[in-house]
Amino acid sequence: MSLAENSTVQDSTGMEYLDKPLRRWVTLYVPLACFLFVLLFPFYWMAMTSFKSNEELVSKAANPFWIVRPTLAHFERLLFKTEYPQWMWNTILISVVATAVSLAASVFAAYAIERLRYRGSKQVGLAIFLAYLVPPSILFIPLAAIVFQLGLFDTRWALILTYPTFLIPFCTWLLMGYFRTIPYELEECALIDGATRWQVLTKIVLPLAVPGLISAGIFAFTLSWNEFIYALTFISSSENKTVPVGVITELVEGDVYHWGALMAGALLGSLPVAILYSFFVEHYVSGMTGAVKE
Amino acid sequence: MADVALRQVRKSFGATAVVHGVDVSIADGEFCVLVGPSGCGKSTLLRMIAGLEEISAGEIAIGGRVVNNIAPKERDIAMVFQNYALYPHMTVHDNMAFSLKLAGESAGAIRSRVTEAAQILGLMDYLQRYPRQLSGGQRQRVAMGRAIVRKPQVFLFDEPLSNLDAKLRVQMRTEIRALHQRLKTTSIYVTHDQIEAMSMADKIVVMNGGRVEQIGGPLELYDNPANLFVAGFIGSPAMNFLPGKVARANGALAVATSPGVAFPLPAQVRIDEGREVVVGVRPEHLSVGNDGIPVEVVVVEPTGADTQIFCQLAGANINAVVRERHEFHPGENIRLKPELTYLFDPASGARLA
Numbered sequence: 001m002s003l004a005e006n007s008t009v010q011d012s013t014g015m016e017y018l019d020k021p022l023r024r025w026v027t028l029y030v031p032l033a034c035f036l037f038v039l040l041f042p043f044y045w046m047a048m049t050s051f052k053s054n055e056e057l058v059s060k061a062a063n064p065f066w067i068v069r070p071t072l073a074h075f076e077r078l079l080f081k082t083e084y085p086q087w088m089w090n091t092i093l094i095s096v097v098a099t100a101v102s103l104a105a106s107v108f109a110a111y112a113i114e115r116l117r118y119r120g121s122k123q124v125g126l127a128i129f130l131a132y133l134v135p136p137s138i139l140f141i142p143l144a145a146i147v148f149q150l151g152l153f154d155t156r157w158a159l160i161l162t163y164p165t166f167l168i169p170f171c172t173w174l175l176m177g178y179f180r181t182i183p184y185e186l187e188e189c190a191l192i193d194g195a196t197r198w199q200v201l202t203k204i205v206l207p208l209a210v211p212g213l214i215s216a217g218i219f220a221f222t223l224s225w226n227e228f229i230y231a232l233t234f235i236s237s238s239e240n241k242t243v244p245v246g247v248i249t250e251l252v253e254g255d256v257y258h259w260g261a262l263m264a265g266a267l268l269g270s271l272p273v274a275i276l277y278s279f280f281v282e283h284y285v286s287g288m289t290g291a292v293k294e
Numbered sequence: 295m296a297d298v299a300l301r302q303v304r305k306s307f308g309a310t311a312v313v314h315g316v317d318v319s320i321a322d323g324e325f326c327v328l329v330g331p332s333g334c335g336k337s338t339l340l341r342m343i344a345g346l347e348e349i350s351a352g353e354i355a356i357g358g359r360v361v362n363n364i365a366p367k368e369r370d371i372a373m374v375f376q377n378y379a380l381y382p383h384m385t386v387h388d389n390m391a392f393s394l395k396l397a398g399e400s401a402g403a404i405r406s407r408v409t410e411a412a413q414i415l416g417l418m419d420y421l422q423r424y425p426r427q428l429s430g431g432q433r434q435r436v437a438m439g440r441a442i443v444r445k446p447q448v449f450l451f452d453e454p455l456s457n458l459d460a461k462l463r464v465q466m467r468t469e470i471r472a473l474h475q476r477l478k479t480t481s482i483y484v485t486h487d488q489i490e491a492m493s494m495a496d497k498i499v500v501m502n503g504g505r506v507e508q509i510g511g512p513l514e515l516y517d518n519p520a521n522l523f524v525a526g527f528i529g530s531p532a533m534n535f536l537p538g539k540v541a542r543a544n545g546a547l548a549v550a551t552s553p554g555v556a557f558p559l560p561a562q563v564r565i566d567e568g569r570e571v572v573v574g575v576r577p578e579h580l581s582v583g584n585d586g587i588p589v590e591v592v593v594v595e596p597t598g599a600d601t602q603i604f605c606q607l608a609g610a611n612i613n614a615v616v617r618e619r620h621e622f623h624p625g626e627n628i629r630l631k632p633e634l635t636y637l638f639d640p641a642s643g644a645r646l647a
Contacts, residue, residue, distance in 0.1 A: 185379035188346050193393035193440075194367040203392075207383045 043270075050074050050264035057259055074260035075268075078251075083238050084265060087246035092272070094156055094242060095224040098163035102220050103213065105164065106171035111201055113172070114179045115187065125176065132169035136229050139165065147234050158234040159242070163224045170223070171216040178212030179205065214280050222273055243269040296357030296370075296447040296480055297322045298343065303352035305338050305504075312338055314504045315352065320497065323478045325471070329491035330501035330527075336484045337452055339501075343482060344373050344450050357447055372441035373450040377457060378433045380425040380440075386412075387421040390439045397444075411439040414473070431462045438470070442477065449474075451483040455490065467494060488528050492516070500524050522643035525574050525636060531602060533574045534612045537640060540569045549573045549637070552608035555587055557635055563647045565637065571646060574636040577602065580614035586631030591622045605630070 049057065051070040056062045078084045112118070113125045143162050144153075152158040182205060190200045206213070231245040238250065247265035251258045298320040305313040313335040320326045328336040341347040343354055345366035354361055361369050372393075380389050387408055394404045412418045415435040425433055434454060441449055451470070455463045471494050474481055485491055491498050492512045500507040500515065500523070507527075508520040519525035525533050538551035540559075547563060548556035549571055557573050565571070582603075589605035589612060596602075596619075603622060604613045614630050622628065637646040 183377065183379065185375045185377055186381060188344075188366075189373065189375060189379040189440075190381075190392070191346070192344060192366045192371065192373050193444075194396040195392075196367075199396065204381060 046263045046267050049259055050261075050267050052260060054260060074258075074264040077258075078261045078264050078268070082246070082250055082261075083241075084243075084246065084268075086239050087241050087243045088268070090156060090240060091225060091242040091244075091269070094159045094163070095221050097160045098167060098224045099217055099220040101160070102164045102167035102171050103217055105168050106175050106216065107201075107206070107213070109168065109172045110175035110179055111205065114176050115205075125172075128169045128172050132166060132173070136166060140229050140233050143230070144233055153234060154236050154240055156240060159224075159227070159231055162230050162234065163227060167220045167223060171220055174216045174219065175209065175212055178209050178216075182208050218276060218280060221276065225269075225273055297324075298326075298448055298480060298482065299353075299355040300339070300343075301353040301355070303339065303342060303354060304350045305335070305342060305347065306350050311350075312504050313342075313350075316501075316504075316506050318499050318506065318509060320480060320482065323480055324496045325474050325481045325483065325494060326497045326499065327483045327485060327491040327495035328499045328501060329485055329488055330507075332486055334501040335504040336486075336499075336501050340373075340450055340452055340482060340484045343448075344371060345369050370447040371450055372444050372446040372448075373452065374434075374437045374441050374454045376453040378425075378437040378454075380433055380436055382425055385422050385424055386417060386428070386436050386439075389425070389436055390443050393440070393444050407443045407445075408439075411443045414442070414476070415439050430458050431466065434458060434462075434466055435469075438473065442473070442479075445479075447480065449479050449481040451481065453485055454483075455485070456487075463490075470494065489530055492528065498528075500527060502527075518645075519636065520645055522572065522574070522638045522645075525638070525645075529576055531577050531613060531615065533576050533636070534580075535572050535574050535638075536607070536610055536612070537570070537572050540565050540567055540571060542567055549635075551610070555608060557587070557632055559635065559637070559647070563637070565647060570640050572638040572640050574638060575612075575632045576634070577613050577615040579634040580612075580616075580630040580632055582614070582616055582618070582620060582628055583631045584629060586629040588627055588629055591624055591626045591628060593624065594622050603628075 048065070048067060051072070051074075052067050053069060053071045053073065056068060062068065109128065113121045113128075143165070147153050147158045147162065152161065186204055186208075187200050190204045195203065226244060227242070228244050231242045232249075235241050235245065238246070241249065243265065247262055247269070251262045251265065298318075300316050300318045303313060303316045304311065316335075316339060318326070328339060330336050338347060342349050343356075345361065345364065349362050356369055356371070381392065384392065390408045390411060391404045394407060399407075408421070409418075412421060415438060417432070417435055417439055420428060420432060420436075425436065428436065434457075437454065454470070455466050458466060467490060470483075483490075483494060492515075495512055497509065498512055498515055499509050502523050508515060508524045510518075512528075515524060515528045519528060522535070526535065536549075536551040536557075538549040538557070541548060541550045541556065543550070543556045543558075546561070547559045547565065547567070549559065550556050551573065557575070559565070587607065589607045591603060592606055592611075593604040594601060595604070600615050600617045601619065602613060602615050603620075604611065605628070606612075612630070638644065639646055
């Protein structure tokens with residue numbers, strides 16, 4: 001922590017005198033602005049569209065970048081004339097449970113591979129990584145057969161149990177990297193202090209790996225939240241759909257796109273993830289870049 | 295408290311053997327230092343005593359109980375690590391209380407033992423701080439505090455001072471020694487620094503290449519090194535070694551190291567004439583005088599208390615430490631008189647006389 005703070009302080013004061021204002025604009029602010037524009041424009045477009053009336057949306061005379069008469073009609077339609085609240089609830093439930101299950105499994109897998117040093121641990125680590133490389137667009141076919149056999153088709157369980165197939169490899173690899181930064185001596189010291197392996201994990205490793213757990217959790221949550229293929233293939237009835245699938249299947253009728261409601265659905269759907277990110281952004285950054293500092 | 299016995303202890307990682315049959319017995323209450331150059335197997339040996347490495351062959355007994363297959367936590371030992379291994383997410387108090395909590399001690403007992411240790415180590419004002427808020431020396435003390443609250447049978451130290459600056463190292467050396475005199479717990483201390491070993495140990499085990507070279511008290515090793523390695527390792531500055539041949543000069547035995555240069559041998563030494571030997575002289579056993587071996591001064595380093603003189607003797611380096619203050623200059627020719635010499639076999643390194 002203190003190390004990181006020191007280095008940022010040095011970055012901002014130490015070499016700054018070399019940067020002339022113009023140079024700073026060209027090398028820093030202008031590229032940053034371009035970047036921000038590219039990243040944020042879709043959100044702006046989405047927000048604009050969701051508040052525009054249908055007339056304004058299709059009118060050639062209207063300014064495409066601005067709203068003259070904002071309306072909540074699309075939100076009203078979304079919330080009261082479709083099963084959007086139910087989709088939202090499904091998405092939250094499935095994402096939270098799938099993330100929790102995956103995190104728990106990944107902690108054990110990553111710790112075992114990284115620290116128990118058993119024969120073949122490297123190969124297992126590699127195999128888990130290879131499993132992650134199989135694209136879901138191929139994997140959904142055999143998975144669909146399994147889901148059918150288990151009688152889980154068109155239930156939330158179909159998704160809760162299939163999402164970990166890509167979440168666990170992902171979280172395991174992320175956590176392996178994080179566990180690797182925790183000094184061995186801490187665990188050895190705890191073992192001498194009288195801790196069991198389980199206590200070493202719960203009292204030493206996990207508290208120190210909190211930033212890693214948070215970033216793995218956020219990633220897993222986002223991946224499940226946005227997941228599309230499995231949700232599309234394993235769910236058919238409207239009340240079990242998730243937001244990404246529900247919005248696409250119910251708000252596009254034939255060749256009619258209900259753009260306003262679609263964008264409203266996307267906007268509302270992206271809010272929970274954005275809120276989650278904003279809470280944990282600091283931990284999240286240190287989880288990606290960080291290590292345990294004594 | 296307990297004695298520690300190592301019997302024919304071996305360690306190999308795969309096909310590589312790193313410890314080749316070590317026998318050491320450490321008495322109850324003794325402060326034993328394992329010393330040797332890096333990679334000599336001393337840390338591995340300590341980790342085997344701690345239970346962090348499996349013992350490939352042989353036996354380790356603590357207090358008469360063979361611990362080969364006993365988990366670290368059941369060996370009743372405490373270890374201080376080189377990087378201290380303080381738990382970064384716990385306060386100083388919690389660091390010290392961790393083992394007691396795991397052992398299920400009552401809150402009252404934990405409080406009194408942590409307080410006691412903190413008082414001994416001068417940590418009372420820091421109990422609520424986190425390790426990152428402490429200086430190197432304070433962290434070192436916390437690591438020791440964590441070891442002493444448990445009142446273990448044996449303390450293990452793995453190069454605990456090597457992360458400290460020179461001044462603090464000397465200070466902590468004395469503190470650890472004083473702590474041992476107070477607690478009288480059997481201690482095993484690993485270091486690569488022979489001065490640390492000399493100044494702290496009751497018993498020194500000199501290791502090299504996974505073998506024990508010699509075991510003995512500090513002065514015993516200094517006065518009677520068993521071989522070239524110990525002679526060169528113990529003592530600072532290191533002993534001078536010069537290869538030569540035993541010859542008779544003026545009726546007495548001497549070692550001729552180069553034409554016209556002879557190190558006289560004491561009368562009681564029995565050795566064959568013509569034998570190849572290595573003669574060793576400690577720098578502090580050389581004195582400047584009117585007779586003796588002619589050398590050329592190369593560098594003079596006064597340290598205040600004494601002066602180190604680096605000299606050349608027929609192409610070989612020889613250095614001397616003298617307490618008198620001489621005005622020597624580089625290039626000057628002086629004479630050094632050896633007061634005490636050691637003889638070693640050039641092939642085996644064994645001490646001959």
